[in-house]
Amino acid sequence: MKEKVAVVGAGTAGLIAARDLAAFGIATKVYDQKTRLGYPAKASGIVSINGLNILGIDYKSAATNTLYGARIHAGNAVMRIMSKKPQARVLDREKLNLVCYDEAVDRGAVVQTGLKMDNQRIDELHKDNIIIGADGPLSAVAKHFSMGSIKKYTLTYKADFNVDVGDARVVDLFFDNSIAPKFFAWLCPNAKDILEVGIGVDAKYGNSKTAFERFVKMKEVRDQLEKGRMLDGYASIIPMRTARRVVEAEKEVLLVGDAAGQVKPTTGGGIVFGGSAAMLAARVIHEHIKLGTSLERYEKLFRKSFGTDMKLHSVLNKIYANVNEKRLEALINISKTLGFENFLSNYGDMDRPSVMLKRFFLRGLEK
Numbered sequence: 001m002k003e004k005v006a007v008v009g010a011g012t013a014g015l016i017a018a019r020d021l022a023a024f025g026i027a028t029k030v031y032d033q034k035t036r037l038g039y040p041a042k043a044s045g046i047v048s049i050n051g052l053n054i055l056g057i058d059y060k061s062a063a064t065n066t067l068y069g070a071r072i073h074a075g076n077a078v079m080r081i082m083s084k085k086p087q088a089r090v091l092d093r094e095k096l097n098l099v100c101y102d103e104a105v106d107r108g109a110v111v112q113t114g115l116k117m118d119n120q121r122i123d124e125l126h127k128d129n130i131i132i133g134a135d136g137p138l139s140a141v142a143k144h145f146s147m148g149s150i151k152k153y154t155l156t157y158k159a160d161f162n163v164d165v166g167d168a169r170v171v172d173l174f175f176d177n178s179i180a181p182k183f184f185a186w187l188c189p190n191a192k193d194i195l196e197v198g199i200g201v202d203a204k205y206g207n208s209k210t211a212f213e214r215f216v217k218m219k220e221v222r223d224q225l226e227k228g229r230m231l232d233g234y235a236s237i238i239p240m241r242t243a244r245r246v247v248e249a250e251k252e253v254l255l256v257g258d259a260a261g262q263v264k265p266t267t268g269g270g271i272v273f274g275g276s277a278a279m280l281a282a283r284v285i286h287e288h289i290k291l292g293t294s295l296e297r298y299e300k301l302f303r304k305s306f307g308t309d310m311k312l313h314s315v316l317n318k319i320y321a322n323v324n325e326k327r328l329e330a331l332i333n334i335s336k337t338l339g340f341e342n343f344l345s346n347y348g349d350m351d352r353p354s355v356m357l358k359r360f361f362l363r364g365l366e367k
């Protein structure tokens with residue numbers, strides 16, 4: 001049995017796995033192709049406070065804003081969800097990576113940057129290491145060990161604008177399949193003077209940059225960006241389905257984070273799910289080395305802990321992806337009449353819809 005771990009990819013998921021493995025006293029080395037980790041930040045950083053607490057990251061130095069709610073737009077309808085308590089932090093993704101790096105290295109993990117892992121290097125590492133593939137949505141590890149490529153993607157484009165944000169406590173989400181097919185567009189106050197504008201489109205429906213250019217011409221968006229200066233812009237991708245397998249126990253290979261498609265299909269958020277799965281993977285590897293238990297437990301425990309919520313996110317995504325704007329607008333208006341605005345303001349949980357549903361069935365829509 002192998003007793004060392006090689007983690008391919010030093011994003012949040014890989015570094016969280018390395019942090020926990022090193023804390024268990026397991027020799028762990030992380031490899032990343034980048035020389036400057038977390039840069040450029042092609043993704044956003046809205047993460048629930050509950051989720052961040054679960055991950056146990058000391059994220060404060062990376063936080064740039066705090067969100068209390070969201071405005072959900074569909075056609076002319078707007079649903080306002082506003083909590084009295086802070087719900088999410090907006091994090092600078094490069095700084096978050098650095099915090100995760102420090103936490104992993106402080107516990108004894110070694111990180112080698114500037115080394116792209118190809119098939120030959122992966123084979124070399126695999127001779128005497130358990131492998132964790134944490135190398136993002138186009139995982140070389142998943143491909144190398146035939147763990148099934150992720151077939152469904154959202155293409156994204158986002159840019160920061162230097163503007164006076166106004167109310168920096170809320171994020172605006174725009175659901176309109178003619179602008180952002182099968183996903184959504186967003187305006188997120190990254191700070192009081194930085195508004196992030198972003199969009200995702202189903203990969204089958206074309207180009208995220210073109211969709212972005214259409215979105216910024218919409219009146220509500222144009223009004224907010226007036227006189228604003230665009231600072232940078234990046235395209236990227238979000239995996240929309242979990243990998244067919246997240247572990248090959250015989251081969252001692254595990255996938256975590258975007259490499260495993262551990263992302264909420266409703267919002268594209270992957271830091272909490274991917275990081276939680278990385279913590280689980282580290283625990284299963286620790287027990288495997290110490291007690292001889294099978295690595296297959298990672299697959300079972302992952303599906304048991306996150307399967308229901310992943311399915312619920314997937315169902316919600318399918319619902320709004322297949323409804324036209326008029327129906328979406330009507331759905332929002334009906335939900336408001338039924339009292340969902342209050343319910344979501346009081347009990348909304350951006351990571352775990354199953355927790356919300358439990359409350360819903362126990363208490364209904366009363367306050």
Ligand SMILES: Cc1cc2nc3c(=O)[nH]c(=O)nc-3n(C[C@H](O)[C@H](O)[C@H](O)COP(=O)(O)OP(=O)(O)OC[C@H]3O[C@@H](n4cnc5c(N)ncnc54)[C@H](O)[C@@H]3O)c2cc1C
Pocket residue numbers: 008009010011012013014031032033034038042043044045046047115116117118134135136137140156157158198236237238256257258259263268269270271272274
């Ligand atoms: C536009 C956009 C907005 C998003 N917004 C949010 C959000 O608000 N909240 C949220 O929670 N999530 C969000 N996400 C999702 C989130 O960014 C990802 O789920 C998360 O970054 C996944 O982390 P990871 O460590 O699995 O992968 P990554 O962050 O992609 O890290 C993978 C690492 O592997 C390295 N690598 C890849 N291939 C190799 C190789 N062959 N050899 C060596 N190194 C390699 C890369 O350099 C990289 O450092 C967003 C994503 C996008 C695209």
